[in-house]
Amino acid sequence: MLRRFIDWWRxxxxxxxxxxxxTPQAGAVPYRVTDKGVSVLLVTSRRTGRWVFPKGGxxxxxxxxxxxxxxxxxxxxxxxxxxxxxxxxxxxxxIRGDRREDLEVSLYxxxxxxxxxxxxxxxxxxxxxxxxxxxxxxxxxxxxxDLLNRAAERLEAQATPAKPAKGRRKVKAASGR
Numbered sequence: 001m002l003r004r005f006i007d008w009w010r011x012x013x014x015x016x017x018x019x020x021x022x023t024p025q026a027g028a029v030p031y032r033v034t035d036k037g038v039s040v041l042l043v044t045s046r047r048t049g050r051w052v053f054p055k056g057g058x059x060x061x062x063x064x065x066x067x068x069x070x071x072x073x074x075x076x077x078x079x080x081x082x083x084x085x086x087x088x089x090x091x092x093x094x095i096r097g098d099r100r101e102d103l104e105v106s107l108y109x110x111x112x113x114x115x116x117x118x119x120x121x122x123x124x125x126x127x128x129x130x131x132x133x134x135x136x137x138x139x140x141x142x143x144x145x146d147l148l149n150r151a152a153e154r155l156e157a158q159a160t161p162a163k164p165a166k167g168r169r170k171v172k173a174a175s176g177r
Contacts (some may be wrong), residue, residue, distance in 0.1 A: 022091065022102040026064040027055030028072035028110040029087065029151050030080065032129070038155050040135045040148070041112065043076045044126045051128075051138040055092075055105050068108040076127050077119030080112040087150050090143030107147050109154065 030041040030053075042051040054075035059067045069082040086106040094101045130138060132152050136145050 020102070022104040023057070023094075024064070025055050025057055025092070025103050025105045026068040026071065027053045027105050027107045028068040028076075028082065029053050029107050029148070030072050030076055030078050030110045030112050031151070031155065032112050033155070037131065038152065039129045039131055040151070041076055041078060041127055041129050042135055042138060046121075046124050050140055051135075052141075053107060053144065055107075064106055065108045068106075069110060072110050073116075074120045075125055077116040077122060078110070078112045079114040079116070080110045082111075083109045087147050087154070090141065090147060092141070092143075107151075109151055 032039055032041075040053075043054055044050065045052050054068075054071045056067065056071040056075070058064055059070060062070065063084070064086070065082045065084045069079070072078050072080075072082075086108055089104050089106040092103040092105050094103055132148065136148055139145050139148060
């Protein structure tokens with residue numbers, strides 16, 4: 001009888017905690033094709049200075065690939081034609097104070113058509129064009145390296161860099177969020 005009273009007093013047992021789904025984000029793999037081959041543009045992260053692809057949260061009223069193109073403009077100062085089919089996604093983590101948030105970042109190829117001298121996060125980041133092997137060596141996350149390799153395969157499959165590939169859309173990014 002005492003056991004039933006204690007159970008009643010405590011109330012129903014809490015449901016087992018399930019892990020929350022990761023927060024979706026979108027990122028761009030800015031690239032260009034020259035006589036010397038394919039190169040990609042990496043930027044440094046603001047907090048740690050690691051080399052990464054531009055990425056950020058999904059923006060209201062925009063598709064994930066449009067959000068990726070906007071992040072490329074804000075973080076790397078580039079515009080171009082973005083593919084609407086993701087290369088894939090990789091897990092990441094955002095830490096703010098003592099709070100940890102799991103992320104899942106989908107990356108989209110962005111053929112750069114314009115590089116700006118001034119852009120919103122110019123004073124907060126560095127940007128650098130790198131060959132595919134150099135970028136692979138600089139990216140610290142194995143998931144990013146796998147997606148870079150997938151990007152290289154997709155880019156090598158394209159016959160000519162001047163022709164937009166099927167599934168590529170020209171996106172004009174806005175100057176503000």
